[in-house]
Amino acid sequence: MDILQEQIKSLADQAKEIKExxxxxxxxxxxxxxxxxxxxxxxxxxxxxxxxxxxxxxxxRTALFTGITKGYGKHDVAAIAVAANTEDYIMPCSICRQVMVELCEYDTPVFLTNGAGDIKRLTVADLVPYAFDSLNN
Incomplete structure (x- = not known):
């Protein structure tokens, strides 16, 4: 699924609004x-x-776990946006990154924002380049 610029902005805005x-x-x-x-x-x-x-x-994790309860799987995630009142881009913690590895595809876009509303695009693979992704690792 190609993510359009207006979808990215909308997703980032929804992350920003819900943080309140x-x-x-x-x-x-x-x-x-x-x-x-x-x-x-x-x-x-x-x-x-x-x-x-x-x-x-x-x-x-709250959002991803809610998706699981609604029946969504890793192949269903199109994109994730994260927002906080930070100077630099907010980065998911290591636990969240590991959960993303389990519940998203490696190429899932992750949009990180900062307090100024800037948006940085990464992927799950960018966040976890050497992911622990199976019990066979």
Missing amino acids: KAYVPYSHFPVGAAILYKSGEVIQGVNVENVSFGATNCAE
Whole structure:
């Protein structure tokens, strides 16, 4: 699926808008994610913190896991956008990158934004060039 420029902007805007719903009482660092599925559906997610920090879930995983509950698989993901109020482009954490390897194709576009609204295009493979992708590695 070719992603059009207006779809990229819309997806980034949806990630930016949803981040305001993040539950971040400890870090005060809201992150939003929006995933475009090939069906045209967009699923959003936010980071949700917990005083036991290991129980915190990131925006990217929240959105991807919701997609799984709706029956989507890795071949269904068209693109991911991530937004935060950062100077530089927001980068997914290593756990989210590993989940993307499992739940997305390597060539899935990942659009990273910054607080100024700039958009950087990478792929899952760019984020995890030497991915651990099977139990046979």
